[in-house]
Amino acid sequence: MTDKSPPAGKPIRTAITSEDGIDFAIIELFFFAYRDFTSDPDQILADYGFGRAHHRVLHFVNRRPGLTVAELLDVLKITKQSLARVLKQLIDTDHVVQLQGPRDRRQRELYPTAKGRALALALARPQSRRIRAALEDCGAAERTLVERFLEAMVNPELRAQIDVGSGKMSGKSHGEH
Template identity: 55%
Template sequence: MDGPGQEAQGGESLLFLTDEQLRKGIEAMFFAYRAFTADPDRILEKYEYGRAHHRALHFINRQPGLTVSTLLAVLGVTKQSLNRVLRTLISDGLVEVRVGKRDKRERNLYLTERGKELERELSEAQRARMRAAYRAAGPAAVAGFRQVLEAMMDPELRRHYLALRDEEA
């Protein structure tokens, strides 16, 4: 049922590091990521937004009050690129900007009610797919899934990922 795997450490089963296995993993990432973004993309079209808007909404929702520069670091895009997106979200009333308390140069970002609504709609679609996949694969598989993805991240990105993780605890 499980194929090879249990005897991991043994040294014998390094079969999972085959070029073929690695290529399968690469393709799995490609196809899965396409599916992963497909549902929100369909919703975004209705509102004339794009994937970049979704990402901004997601992280502002996750970390209300985060600064522009933090968001820049998390998203890994340039200030100019983010600003285009942020400007439309703000003027459409989905994102609210407040001047920083300690440091008045900083801008803290928050979702408005409307922003939260859209975020919920988008992420619910994405979560539905995730939930189905998780349920189909089971908890052990899910743990492995997360382990591999984490190991794949650049250390700096992993820091951001883990930061989000900890805040909720």
């Protein structure tokens, strides 16, 4: 009577393909590519007792020195509480420092220290190496195209804060190519 298994449980033996015009190839590749892409820094981070969240914070603090906590939350799209622990650890270990905002003293501007800059570079190096190798594998001329594809994968509303390529990074300093 009270079967635990409802009648529906018949196994489907055929693989899902592109039947419904679904691009499983790229879906799957994206999964594998991102996993391996993050595995490089993950190994380094483990030595510091850090995780991927630390990497992201460190990355953006180095990319946009002086950004505020609120701006960082907006870029990462996480909550204050999620950031709190990670940021505190980075500050305690002297990778990041907080400076009181000049205009608004409530704000905390975040800056990397030399130590934080060095770690950010160390984490980015293997990722950049992987990217360079991949671009070479598929004809290096296509760099721009890959960039455009990835940018187009991002939600349109968010593309503003990406400021890719052109080096219009964070305003201030910049200028580089």
